[in-house]
Amino acid sequence: MSSVFLPVRIEFGIGSSTRIGSEFDSLKCKRVMIVTDKGVIQSGLLENMTQSLADSHIQFAIYDRVLPDPNIACVEQAKEFYFSEQCDGILAVGGGSSIDTAKAAGVLVTNSEPIMSYTGIDQIKNQLPPLITVPTTCGTGSEVTNVTVVTDENHFKKPIISSYIIPKVAILDPNLLLSLPPHLVASTGMDALTHAIEALTNNIQNWYGDSCALEAIRLIGKSLRPAAANGNITDLGRMLYASTLAGIAFTVSRLGLVHAMSHPVSGFAGIPHGVANAVLLPYVMSFNLVGNPHAYALAANALGISPQENEMAAAVEGVKEVIKLNHQLGIPKSFKALGVNEELIPGMIEDTFKSGNVAINPRRVSISDVEQIYKKSFSGDSPLGFIE
CATH class of the missing domain: 1.20.1090.10 (Dehydroquinate synthase-like - alpha domain)
Incomplete structure (x- = not known):
């Protein structure tokens, strides 16, 4: 038997990330948490996206403390940031670490147990907040997958697998890879x-x-x-x-x-x-x-x-x-x-x-x-x- 379930919409094209504001507007979001890292910030890749959000009258707050191979603390911090900024949607911009952090933080926003209690398959009970992913590398695939990976206190990378983790929209903009070393x-x-x-x-x-x-x-x-x-x-x-x-x-x-x-x-x-x-x-x-x-x-x-x-x-x-x-x-x-x-x-x-x-x-x-x-x-x- 084979099974395919992919509820993510994929938008591919040069300049597609500049329409991010209308995407969140269609999801009825008013204030978005942007999950990214300092390298993306310094590269200027966010500027067109934040301008698009502003043009659509959508507020945003930037969480830029993503770590390579995000751990429990990083994910918890992102969740607390989401609540403190009173967000109602998530935009992940970056490589696999940023997208995994956004997914795991989203799990904690709508589910009450510690993040490691959701490791394995189909342990998540509630749908994540609206999540849009924008990859800036050509390797992770996390922008469309049903998995996020979090590193535990023993340095073990544990996968969390659920259809609830699949983003609403994945934006694939080749322009964002032009500055990739x-x-x-x-x-x-x-x-x-x-x-x-x-x-x-x-x-x-x-x-x-x-x-x-x-x-x-x-x-x-x-x-x-x-x-x-x-x-x-x-x-x-x-x-x-x-x-x-x-x-x-x-x-x-x-x-x-x-x-x-x-x-x-x-x-x-x-x-x-x-x-x-x-x-x-x-x-x-x-x-x-x-x-x-x-x-x-x-x-x-x-x-x-x-x-x-x-x-x-x-x-x-x-x-x-x-x-x-x-x-x-x-x-x-x-x-x-x-x-x-x-x-x-x-x-x-x-x-x-x-x-x-x-x-x-x-x-x-x-x-x-x-x-x-x-x-x-x-x-x-x-x-x-x-x-x-």
Whole structure:
């Protein structure tokens, strides 16, 4: 069986964020909390949006204390800000951390229990305030998803999954990516690629999710390199579109072992989520190939790999293409190169198996398997070692 439920309206186009005021006016909002970070403020990206709100006679208050990988305190502060400013709607502008903070704060606005009591699936009882999301990176997909992630006091990133979390409207404006530094285009783009590949290859079959994932992979394979190198609006727009498609894909099909392992890396060592995914992706792909060579061959074809003599050969070429892509984008080959302490591995292994993504990975996974993948990704050994 397959199920698709996506109540979000998506507006895509150059300059679409300048109409944000009319969007909140149609939702009958009078005072909006803008959730963002100081980088977005300094870049000036909010100016056209706040002017649009003012033109529609909608007041706003800016919460700009979003942290990377938002924790409980950050989410609680955003909730208190919402109440103190007497807001009736939320606008999230930024990357995944801003959008996740906005979602989690919205949960607390309309639900009375502590945020961590809502972890897991369908624990939320009440609909969030009207939420509009405006991504400024090309990786999170959070602008359309049914999940938010909050880091607990033990550095574990816990997902909260509910249809109530899906935003009312997602505004995709390629103009907002023009000032994104190349390294962030690269890391967030690899995050989107990971979302799409894991949604396509895991054990959950969903025709809609697979279609979105394949188109996302095709667009990323075509546009990520030039988007990072040249920052032209056409390729950035394709990457933004691909990121949202990948977000839709994992909303209906979920993820896999890369995310189960990358969340502990970010939680324990503070490595940006997209970078952690990018380092792990070729290792986990190589390990997983025997579990679903057909889907990995489809991913390879979408990345531009020409037909091979069989599916496994195509799948192997897909891994090589991801290794090549990481290299061309300047993604480090290993966690050692990123300064991660190898002594963290035991704790990260333990947290990996707290993730529900392990159960839907296309290949069954043991503790020793995860240890081996972590050790190879720390040292920078060839990911192809799992298949050679």
